[in-house]
Amino acid sequence: MSFLGIDLGTGSLKAVIVDENGRELAAASVAYALDTPHPGWAETSVQTWWQALLDAAVRLPAELRRDVQAIGFSGQMHGVVLVDAAGEAVRPAMLWPDTRAQLLLGEWPEPQPNPVAPGMAGPLLSWIVRNEPASASRTRWALQPKDWLRMALGGAIATDPSDACATALADPAGAWDAALLERLQLPRDWFAPLAPSYAAGGTLSTKAAQALGLRAGIVLATGAADTPCAALGSGLAHDGDALLTTGTGGQIVVLAEQTPAAARGLHRYRAASDHWYRMAAMQNVGVALERVRGWLGYEWADAYHDAFGDTAAASTSTASSAAPGLTFLPYLTGERTPWLNPSARGGWLGLALDHSRGAIMRAAFEGVAFSLRAGLDAIRASGASVSALKLAGGGSVDARWRQLLADALDVELHAVDCPNAAPRGAAILGGLASGHWHAGDLARLAPGTTRVAGPRGDTALAARYARFLDLYGRVESWFDDASAR
Template sequence: MFYIGIDLGTSSVKLLLMDDNGKVRNIVSREYPLFFPHPGWSEQRPQDWYKESIEGVKELLQGFDAKKVAGISFGGQMHGLVVLDEKDEVIRPAILWNDGRTTKECDYLNQTIGKEKLSEYAANIAFTGFTAPKILWMRENEPENFKRIKKIMLPKDYLAYKLTGTFCTDVSDASGMLLLDVKNRRWSDEMCEICHITKEMLPKVYESYECVGTVKPEIAEELGLTANVKVAAGAGDNAAAAVATGTVGDGKCNISLGTSGTIFVSSKKFGVDENNALHAFCDANGAYHLMGCMLSAASCNKWWNDEILQTKDYAKEQEQIKKLGENHVYYLPYLMGERSPYNNPNARATFIGMTMDTTRADMTQAVLEGVAFALRDSFEVAKKLGLKIERTKICGGGAKSPLWKKMIANILNIKVDVLETEEGPSLGGAMLAAVACGAYENVEQAATQIVKVVETIEPEPELAAKYEARYQQYRNIYPACKNLFDKII
């Protein structure tokens, strides 16, 4: 049998076909437009997601027996606001995770309602990307549209609704709305009241691996599928990627070095750090996870090479870096402000420590180390909650750099496992579909059988000690610059 994973991303939808043995048989990707109607705004048309996903499934199954598809599931961009009216028509373009229009609403939630109450109700504080502030923005700025709302959903859930007719979401994606009582895995009455919505406007909440329905007969016929293809609820992109990297169970860790950077730590127990520096979300395995998200990770290296050094040969620049743990230059990687652990949109990227003998290689090294140091900032918060983390998986474009992986192993002083297959949320979605269809007993069993580690980078005691001293110096820089950042924006 086959299982389809649909990764609904910001720039494109990526579809993956997996067989019973966990082998990836085909991958296709289809793009759709992104709109910026005002500076700092970011929107997409849900209709484009559905159109390209359907065409993508057709392309994905070319050369394969579509009748062997047993299940479909998703990984999806989180936090986006999708609103439907009483006729199930999209009211306005979706407001995306990277949209920054809700500063006023976040200030209201964090300061007037109060961070302590938000943490009590929803285990998290307000960020501009989250869904609840978008609802408040819409109520204030588009009151006529707000009055038409009958259904509120997340991006991937729009696909599930179109495919099955089931109004659904999953616990991991719902955790990022600031509407879910994360600890108890149900909608928060208090947050609904604060946002002036009813629970009837919100979808039924499922576990990520649960079947929410089957593909509608007319869609199954169009795609050449059987009439009983199961659709699982799926997960938010990071939770789905965690499934794909085997980051399920207690104290498992995954670091993603993509455009943004995340450190994802799974936990059997619910926990919130005292400053809400990390997101406390449900995971795709019936438990919980903590996640630190930095807004600029591999994008820092891309910016440094493309814009400053004017080169595309990233590997050549890294060849000149010889003395790890001895660099006197430091870099704060805040090109777009920062989320975890500081939640400061005014933070800015900063170099410090240059002297007359500073070289091009020193600066490149500082960029790579700065991202790793910033990941450790979130790692330290997780450790304070009592989580014992001895190793991590690693994925994302930045993980292709052997040097960067070595830095991370020694700066965090943990083992770094490199995977045989790294397909992220699309593979995670396919694995969740397989669990929903009974091909695997649970998510952990699927991860154990499918995810393979091909290399482990071990920290070196002497180098780790050098980096420990460097990190202790690095962590003083942001507090020293914080007030300055507020003045220079």
């Protein structure tokens, strides 16, 4: 008996099969690029996602696929897929890094239960109504990415509270805000009914089963957004448990049994279980480092070596060996926590003739680490005490990068002994939806962890973090002025 978890990410689709005890048996990943047809846009064709799913499925052992009892879904948050009455996509999916709706954010007057960003479904749909009336007239459903995928596999039209509450169109518990939808002139019947993340959401169609090498009729869980799936897959089970995920973006999640108080720059969302969580969401982690690596013409192994030196040196030296006057702001796609500024942009300050390519790359690593620290500081200011973080995500495996994160964030890092936390969490939802597991089983399903880094009290790094914050404060108004022209 086994369960399949599918994570529909921004830059890749991951599929994981776990056994009846939650142990990973096989995994596959297929990367793809997002499209930017106009400045500030971020889109992907749903056919790109579908082909990635087919490619991932064929990489999983056929005998394991035949044994799958249920499928769970995890998906990138905030974006939206418009489909017609036949379930066909009206246009490419719009994704969370998209900033085209930035000028519409004033339609969400303060106070809001959560920060509103232009790449959320609400602002994006408002933009569609104003700028693509033909697309709006064809739309029957406005779906979250993972909900589109479940529908494409034969499942029910539904969504869950963890995704709904992050659309800027629902209350903190995830219920659609009918008054807000009316004010924004968004049809109420575009929005799918709610079901728990762990509820059954239909069964796999014969056509999809044949395409994927699975058995028709197996249960499809409703699923959840990728961050709560990663928290579930990483074993967050108790109040105060905390997780750092690094991928295209970065999230710091702290689990809560009760609804967290609102705090500027932080999100408070529903978990995949019946918990809540507070979250700092930083948009520019892997996406910024990948772009800098490309600009500098690095392969990843060389980028790490030139930025940090060899692994042995990194484990014994402090982080203060970087160029002291060089600062990188990583905000290539605007930023959410803590700045709530979609106009924020990136760059280096302090470049000199003697700076090497490695020094420029190192500054980029530090800038991304500092942006994560700014998010963690917002969580700490909200009243949560965080001295240790579980660590998950494909962008956090290099020992030198982990040490920099521990130093910059001033935390102990405990790597989750599970390389695919979000799809594993999705697979667990599949097991819950099929009745194999129950809520009381979640704590025992938590994977093991390994302490991989701790803070070394690097005062020079702390000074560079202060410089980073000072630099952003000095240029913030300039970014706003530039975006208005």
